[in-house]
Amino acid sequence: MKKNNIVKGILYAVLVLLVIISFIPFYMMIVNATRTNSEILQQGFTLIPGTALMQNYDTLIQYMNLWRGFANSLFVAVSVTLLSSYFSALTAFGFAVYKFKGKNFLFILMLVLMMVPGQLGLIGFFDLVRVMGLLDTYIPLIIPPIAAPFVVFFLRQYLMTVMHPSLLEAARIDGAGEIKIFHKIGLPIMMPAVATMAIFTFIGSWNNYILPLVVLFSPEKYTLPVMMGALRGSQVAENLGSMYLGIAISVVPIMVAFLFLSKYIISSISAGAVKE
Amino acid sequence: MKKLDNYGYMFIVPFFIVFITFTIYPILLTFYYSFTNYNGMGDPEFIGLANYSRLLTDSYFYSAFYNTMYIWGINFFFQLSIALLLAILFSDIRLKMRGLNFFRAVFYLPNLITIASVALLFGILLGWHHGTINHLLMDLGIISSPINWLNDPTTARWSVGLIGAWMWFGHTFIILMAGISGISKDYFEAALIDGANRWQTLVKITLPLLKPIMLYVLITSLIGGLQIFDLPMLITDGTGAPQGSLNTMVLYLYNQAFRYDNYGYAAAVAYGLFIITVIFSVITFKSMYRSNVKEG
Amino acid sequence: MKKALSLSFVSLLALGVVAGCNNDESSANEEGSSGSGSGEKLTVWSFTDELEEPIQVFEERHGVEIDLTIIPIEDYPTRLRPVLQNGTGAPDVFTGELAFIKDWVEQDYWEDLSQEPYNVEDLEGDYVDYVFDMGRNSEGAVKALSWQTTPGGIFYRRSIAEEVLGTDDPAEIGERFSTMDGLFEVGEELKAAGYRLFPDEGAVRWFAQGDNPQPWVDENDELIVTEERLNHFDFAKELRDKDLTAFAPEWSPAWFAAMDGPINYNAGWDEVDEGASNEVEVFSYALPTWGLHSVLKTNVEETDGDWAVTNGPSPYFWGGTWLGIYSGSDNKDLAWEFVKMMTHEEEFLTDWALDTGDVLSYLPVTEKIKDEFQDEFLAGQNNYTFFLDEAQSIDADTVTRYDQQIDTLFGNAVSDYVEGVRTKEEAVDEFYNLVKNAYPHITVPNE
Structure with missing residues (x-):
């Protein structure tokens, strides 16, 4: 028993070390965000915060309004999540409930194209968006995720296992239309699976870099990742303290949100993987 | 009933309108451009297979493929081994480790941060004479002079690979834990009663039962890894330096299209990337199928 | 739950529609307001914050609002081009940097300033020669002007x-x-x-070329690499080896x-x-x-x-900002007023020069102020006469449209050599290959 405790002690020490490794880059970031450029350059590494936070903030905000990027990213990610969830549920319901001609073909087509890497159509997508006059708008970021094959696939599989046709029959006998049935019965049944997928959709959209990079031009429309990229080439990069602060602003709110949502997010990831 | 079934079309129509417009059409358009010389202005000029014959002999494309695999390999090895060790540790019914929820959350955290921010952060933390990581390592006496991490091909690839592992091991850990909790406790208890030691339990029970989920991790990680872009793009300002060691396939595609205006050739690069992805997926699926047959 | 969801969905669609309309509206507004006197709005895109103060001056003078968008220079050409081609959301005035001006004057992005009502040909004698010539395209039309000279x-x-x-x-x-x-x-x-x-070692790149500056690419699409260019490798290495x-x-x-x-x-x-x-x-x-x-x-x-x-x-000379009017602008009159102020208005430019120490290319002003000029930052030194003398030796023929990308590739090659990861021959060879890879139509020496 005693030996077991020593082993456990060592194991916990290793785990704590891993925690430190996971966290120390963020800690360096936060500390450096409060120091002046010359402090960072001259005094090197320290665990003690400095006093230049406001000064760094002023420098940063003078060139780049990161809060704006935050708002933009939030707008895009929320829109994408809602649209993608709703339309994927609709499509999954269509595939799961009805037997129509060509259904299998369409479903397989969707599955095959699910395997295609997102960058394959990038050049054509860019050209299409340009011709449509939609460059520098959010439409090319928000509308295409309506067609999310993986989400449809996942929801359809879920629906097949949990839904009894008798439920629908009962509703039809009550005189409900098909759309109403979807809203009244299909959607609520799928809700747990929709929520799981919504988290992935949101994180994916929030982190998306290459698409907004290619599509957006005006800095005031930049999403957060693109704004972070632009930070590097901007005057902010002259001041390491402000640079760290800029990164911190993009990171800390996510950390805080995660504090409250971690349990939910982790169980979603677990569910997403096992249901495969 | 027959009539009702036509409602099916209505449900899937919005999806397919968007899917055809924004996914299928661009893929076909890209395919067309891959046979043309097109600089983004004017009309594309049809040049047959010239882009593809160039692609086949393009050493930069091959080195981009090599770099991509190199970086992914480091990333995946460390990501999976750390996650696996953690999963085994926390699933050991004799040890009864506590704090699973806490550790899972902390380890997962880096995965949630925008990759652009991670790239920027490590870009400056890994600076040479003025980087905080070098300062720290020198203060600790681990190194005696600063290492120019991002200026040497080997350390640069390892840096990017390890950043990837740092970002993803928590995610993989969660997935493996989910897989293990799907294994019935009875197996472990039976093994315990039969007097199986830890190693036997691991080799005979845990690993075989985790195999499908590890393959899932492998495939998703590989498909994602083949498309790595954000980290090398932001760490090297898009140049893929040092010595092109961080020039990955998608970065190469991006530069050919949006930096050098060779849209036609970039389209061919996209299809090259696609073919490689298909080959890898097929190999992975095949090997999964074969090993299943063997066991069954 | 269902209600909340569909409600948020509807409001979202509404938002999207509003956002879409907004775009249309703002562009329609711009169209509608051209010619009307007050409340006008001008959009300016640039890659530096240099124009911030002139814009304030202009706003006060004309009672108009100018929207300045600053895009980092690495992204500037990539971001601007599709917008200029399409016209949606394009600025009224935009700047061009030395590195890509050669490319841009050949396109239809900028209004032809040689024509009525601008008639800038009349001003030719008022500018440092190379500055004026740089804004001219191969057909002789002047597309952009600059207020500065950059020796x-x-x-x-x-x-x-x-x-x-x-x-x-x-x-x-x-x-x-x-x-x-x-x-x-x-x-x-x-x-x-x-x-x-x-x-750092980059500082010597300007001097390595010595007395023989050549363009990167000549008219036959051949890459030109002179002995002097290659000397940069040795000078940079020497700086590193000697720890300077x-x-x-x-x-x-x-x-x-x-x-x-x-x-x-x-x-x-x-x-x-x-x-x-x-x-x-x-x-x-x-x-x-x-x-x-x-x-x-x-x-x-x-x-x-x-x-x-x-x-x-x-x-040597380095950089420079040129200014032109977008050919599709609906507000060309006001845009021209701004370009005029920035590039050939004596009163403004005199203030600007005295205030910032920027060395102008507009001779009527430089002639007036150069002898008296001194800068406190330089302990009273007259940087004006120094730089104007240096400007005499600028040869603008060395500028090509490839400069930005080829300079980057060359800089990487030099740094490979300096770091000791490649020999000079290997680094040069690799540089040729990379140029060929980016611009297949250019002939490189190692082919």
């Missing part, structure tokens, strides 16, 4: 010069800097005293910090005995005219007034 020099710290070299006189320092050997000699003296000649720089790469935070005082050098514990402390101070920066007001002045507090400018081993 380069070496800015150095007077106090360090006094201490180590025994003088802070620009003429004497310039004499010592007039050859590459002289430059390295001074570097050694500075090192012995605990200073560093340059912040402070390891502060151009545009990095350390580079900026070194302007204002000592920075941490951190050469490592093995070499620490060479100086008592780990800190070094940088003596000089190779910068052009605009380096004074938009780089040095904005980043320096402690060393204000401790600077002077002198020549390097050979003349």
